[in-house]
Amino acid sequence: MFVDIHTHSAPDADSPAIQNLTFTEAGKVFASAQKGLFxxxxxxxxxxxxxxxxxxxxxxxxxxxxxxxxxxxxxxxxxxxxxxxxxxxxxxxxxxxxxxxxxxxxxxxxxxxxxxxxxxxxxxxxRWIIHGFRGKPQLAAQALKIGCFLSFGEHFNPESVRLTPIDKLLIETDKSSLPIEELYNQIAILKEIETSKLTAGELIYKSFNSK
Ligand SMILES: [Zn+2]
Incomplete structure (x- = not known):
């Protein structure tokens, strides 16, 4: 499950994503029956x-x-x-x-x-999720030490990805047009694991969708 923890575009009907809304957009969405997480x-x-x-x-x-x-x-x-x-x-x-x-x-x-x-x-x-994390490993280590989650998008520092434990590692497209699957693949290769092991986003996503 390729959960996109942070995107500004409306996801396809079945793709699991948390869409960021402006206040104007939120007014419309929450007044409607539109499905999704935001x-x-x-x-x-x-x-x-x-x-x-x-x-x-x-x-x-x-x-x-x-x-x-x-x-x-x-x-x-x-x-x-x-x-x-x-x-x-x-x-x-x-x-x-x-x-x-x-x-x-x-x-x-x-x-x-x-x-x-x-x-x-x-x-x-x-949880505090730092989105679009591009910092160097020292900064990643500091953030992780105090319990932050790190969400990586198109531009990330490979060493920071390597040192982030998979239970604290999230993935996002943000404003990028790269498919989320592509980002999962890049990160899985760096971490030398299967994409199916990158489940931190899925856990968060399911905790909301089970309500
Ligand atoms: Zn954003």
Whole structure:
């Protein structure tokens, strides 16, 4: 089962994927009977668009079984929004994730120290999935040490993939047009295992779909 843990495109009817939605898209999806699993959140690039009203809206959607992950949310040094503001908005989503018991799908660029500090301080119960992880092995090791999941897409560091245990390793297409099967193949070859052993995404996916 080639689970795509993070994509921005609508998956084919039977392919298992968690589709990231904008707030506008989410409004339509959650008002409809559309099937699937989704993620919604405040991206750090748009953290300045955060409002109480949207947060309440997100919390309402969160009670829907189709909302699997909160995010993508996180921290980005290239965002025009100040880091402090990004941290505030991220913390609200961390609180929501803990309250509703759904994992976070995290976008982090250049702010890993801040991210790791938050995780060490808050000690969340919910999984933290760092999406599109491109970091070097040292960074991967730090993230894994504090219990993060790493999700790898089109651009990954092979050494980081090699050192990530399969129970913490997720795979995503994000905005890439590469088929998810291709990414599973690349990663399985690197890890010298069958693609069928790459089951961390499947476990997460099934935990939502069994509801
Ligand atoms: Zn994305």
């Amino acid at each position: 993620s919604v959140g405040f991206h750090p690039w748009f953290a300045n668009e955060f409002s109480e009203k949207f947060m309440l809206q997100l919390e309402k959607w969160a009670s829907d079984d189709r909302l699997a992950l909160i995010g993508e949310c996180g921290l980005d040094k290239n965002s025009k929004v100040s880091l402090q503001e990004q941290i505030d908005v991220f913390q609200q989503q961390i609180r929501l994730s803990e309250k509703i018991q759904k994992p976070l799908i995290i976008h982090c660029v250049g702010c890993f120290n801040e991210l790791f500090d938050l995780k060490k301080t808050i000690k969340p119960q919910q």
